[in-house]
Amino acid sequence: MEQKKVDRTKSGSQKLGQLILLLGRLEKHPHTFGEAGPLTPSEIHTIDAIGMERGVLMSELANRLRVTKGAVTQIIVRLEDKNLVERTPNPTDSRSVIVSLTEKGKSAFRAHEEVHLHFYRELSSQLDEQEIEIFEKCIEKLCIHLQK
Template sequence: MSTNSEGLLVEKGPTWTKTSMLFTHLVHQIRRQERQPRSLGKVGSFTPSEIHTIRTIGTGDGIIMGQLADRLGVTNGAITQLVERMENKGLVKRAQLMRGSRKVNVTLTDKGQSAYYAYEQFYVKPFEEWIRDELSEKEFRSFEKGLNKLIEFLSV
């Protein structure tokens, strides 16, 4: 190891392992996918942000705006803008939790629920079927364990 002109340590020679190359490739693929709208058949085309929001809200009683922002890892201002756009598209509706309360609950409209189920049909189910066909049960458990470790690593 040596130092460069700024005094930073530099190592000469290749330090990339196959695992780190695969990881880098995976990150790039995910970033590329996250910039592309997804077609959900007759339901329409949705941005990744809209899909993440729809899946986080779910088909139940909805979620408070602040909690939605926390779960998506965005600011309250960003979630307000996103939810407003989605409300204009007829995907979600907002309602004050109680009269006089500042808390706002967001729920999916019928169109939003259709998008939720269409995403399951077009992306979630095919992935689940594909991965289960490709891996044995033991490999699948190892794969899930590896994904959990990767999420843990990325959360630091």
């Protein structure tokens, strides 16, 4: 019985490693989202972190992405050049800046969201209800573990 557990642990570890490798490959290549043209993973994740809100402070955006304010500024400059975001002074604090999506940026956000929904629909079509429930719990636990 103990050998089965060791074999399962080794097999699970290898499959997890393979998943991480495949996800890493996805993160290295630009993809096109709507009319936005090719966007790097860091650009689309920044668009995702801004979301459809009215705007987000640059400092809050850095916190959401878990990067420095300088790194966020570099990405925002690239996204501004592509007409996907705009920066405006914070009306309540002149020392801070609010970032929001342009209409083109909102289109990229929705296209990225649709990619995720399409992927999830395809994956869940191959699973029964119990497997979907277990899969979602596993993803939730994996995310919690990775955030430690």
